Amino acid sequence: MKVVIVEDEIAASENLTYLINTIDPNIEILTVLDSVKSSVDYFSKGTEADLIFMDIHLADGISFEIFEQVSLSTPVIFTTAYDQYAIKAFKVNSIDYLLKPINEEELEEAINKFKSQSKSEQPVDNQIEGLMQLLQTKNKAYKTTYLVHHRDELLPIKTEDIAYFYIETGIVKGVTFTNKSYIIDKKLEDIESELNPELFYRINRQFIINRNAVANIKFYFNGKLIVNVNPPFSERIVVSKAKASDVKNWMNL
Missing domain, CATH: 3.40.50.2300 (Response regulator)
Incomplete structure (x- = not known):
């Protein structure tokens, strides 16, 4: 071909x-x-x-x-x-x-x-x-707020205040820049489609990251990358070799 x-x-x-x-x-x-x-x-x-x-x-x-x-x-x-x-x-x-x-x-x-x-x-x-x-039509209006459960109330969390979304044991969570974690009652794929791609990027199957949350990017073995975020995450956030170039391009937007 x-x-x-x-x-x-x-x-x-x-x-x-x-x-x-x-x-x-x-x-x-x-x-x-x-x-x-x-x-x-x-x-x-x-x-x-x-x-x-x-x-x-x-x-x-x-x-x-x-x-x-x-x-x-x-x-x-x-x-x-x-x-x-x-x-x-x-x-x-x-x-x-x-x-x-x-x-x-x-x-x-x-x-x-x-x-x-x-x-x-x-x-x-x-x-x-x-x-x-x-x-030529107007741009899509991206998601600006997520309504989340917190104890006995519902809280509106601004999308721009969320540092990253991640999935763990089937549960999707959003972590704010103030390091508060909330369960998001949606699939990570659906959240990805709602977000502004200039601000958020799905760097692997587990994470969608706000560019403002990226502290630094380090080189890893076999062409992979490690993304360090603020607030810090307890485990390594690894980017595959196939996506490494796109992550760097996205950060350069």
Whole structure:
């Protein structure tokens, strides 16, 4: 299988390449394109790619502009840090997507999904207009408050005051910057979808961390990282090698 990556961030393209090669070493990366212009130049000449990974926001514009200038029948998996409106649009239009920072398991699932399906007979650009309209709508209003049980009352806790969420023995808890812990009656996956990705990031299966809670990040063995937080957590918070680059990129936003 041959793949083209459209991504303007070097670290992100390198990480995606690493993950793709880890999942399937037989996948060939034909090229990495970093702009709308270079993509139009490349695709206007035709491509041997079986699949395209395409970031939405590029250095010189929105990647959807590519489809206004060239016709593509090659299946596309978009990568995006955008809000839920865009994600719903991808599903409606039968275009796959990966939410940044890219998760290895989700990437593998997307690749396997592509392999199990035949190529779409309908050019991708025919499905783009609705996506562009939705992307121009106002941003999603992220969760600002969690109502939690505390003794015999309910307390409103501001999301920005929560340093991190974590799951332990099936129970999800939120820990505030004042080191108070509250049970959150939700799944960690649901909480992740409600939070502003610029402020919160799920660094592993157990933790979602507020960037303001990060005290420092230390290198660990085999390319992993250890994230130290305030208030401190009793155990090591480890980031896998696959996610290490994305965590560093997120902290650099």
